[in-house]
Amino acid sequence: MSGQEKALKTLAVVGCGVIGNGWAARALAAGLDVRAWDPDPAAGERLYAAIDTAWPALQRRGLAEGASRDRLHFTTDLEQALEGADLVQENAPERLELKQTLLARLDAELPTSVPIGSSTSGIKPGELRAKCQRAPQRVLVAHPFNPVYLLPLVELVGGEQGADAALQKAETCYRQLGMRPLRVRREIEGHIADRLMEALWREALHLVNDGVATTEEVDAAVVYGAGLRWSLMGTFLTFHLAGGEGGMRHMLEQFGPALQLPWTRLQAPELTPELIERVAEGCEFQAAGRPVAELEARRDRFLTELLAVVERYWPEAEGLEGRI
Known part of the structure; x- marks a missing residue:
């Protein structure tokens, strides 16, 4: 392995909820040491249980050399968790002031060379690093998707004050974790993927609320x-193929006018008790009594x-990085 590939040996996981536990599982499977912190002592038991739950899937995917659940250490002492970390992943609840205070503490205590990634699903990096004084440019958005230990996408957002060197180092680290980093070109609430999912989610709620579908x-319409x-081509290339030999240009000429029709709704419906009950009952019917x-x-x-x-169809397999 090259020196660059060895850049990540120890991951510090700060906050052990569902997402933090997923990061820990992925890092262990990648052959790293993981030092995890949470202020709640009971979080440790939940963390180890989450690792046990994820491990069979990770074994099927293939473990890296040296991968072991024994390389996990949980503590309620933050300074102890940060010792020797090459990358820190913050996973505190999605409350701006809480994250700002925690990230400021991480920035103050860590060597300036250590990237700090936040798993925030919607907060912009400029807001996250507002209280950081030492090396705020290394505080980045690093937004994953659940289950983190399997899904490879991580959205990296540096923002206007983010240093290219910090982004590059973070990207190298996340690739060593088996992730597929996606650099978001500019700061925006919700980044990229969550904004797309929210648009579909809003429309889905309208369809249920209006009695169009259960x-x-x-879900069947999507699945x-x-x-x-989408699992192969995403949105744009799918529509490119819809245009036949003329591709996207022909598709937009033929179907573009339909975008002006009032088919979809941009605003979310009011979450009335009736809608909440309808959605919850529908999901419980789909679950058919099976536990989560x-x-x-x-x-x-x-x-x-x-x-x-x-x-087998990813661009890297054909040497076409960044192209499909």
């Missing part, structure tokens, strides 16, 4: 239709197999 029918194409743990295990088996297929 939750099961909406057996667009979702299958069983559904998660089913999801992980599916994602493990699906990722094996997707990776």
Whole structure:
């Protein structure tokens, strides 16, 4: 391995909720040491249980040399958790003031060469680093997707004050974790992927609220239709193919005017008690009495197999980095 590939040996996980635990599992599977911190002593037990739950899927995916659950250390002492860290991943609840205070403390205590990634799903990096004084440019958005230990996308946002060197170093670290970093060109609430998911989520709620479809029918429309194409081509290339030999230019000429039709709604519907009940009952019907743990295990088996297929078609396999 080159020196660059050895850049990441120890990951410090700050905050051990669902996302933090997912980061810990991914790092352990990548053969790293993980030092995890949470102010709640009971979080340690939940962390170890989460690792045990994720491990079978990670074994199916393939563990790196030296990967072991024994390389995990949990502590309620933040300074202890940060010792020797090459990368710090912050996963505190999505409350701006809480994150600002915690990130300022991390910035003050860590060597300036250590990147600090925040798992925030919507807060901009400029807001996150507002209280950081020592090396604020190394505080970045590093937004993953659940389950973190399987899904490879991580959105990296440096913002106007983010240093290119810090972004590059962070990107190298996340690639060593088996992630696929996506640099977001400019700061925006919700980054890229969550904004796309929220648009679909709002429309899905309208369809259920208006009695057009049940939750099961909406999910079926995604699973057996667009979702299958999206897992390979995403949105734009899917529509490019819809234009036939003329590609996207012809598609926009033919179907572009339909964008002006009032098919979709941009505003979310009011979450009335009736809508909440309808959505909750629909999901419970789909779950068919299966506990969440069983559904998660089913999801992980599916994602493990699906990722094996997707990776055979990833651009890197053909040497076309950044192209599909």
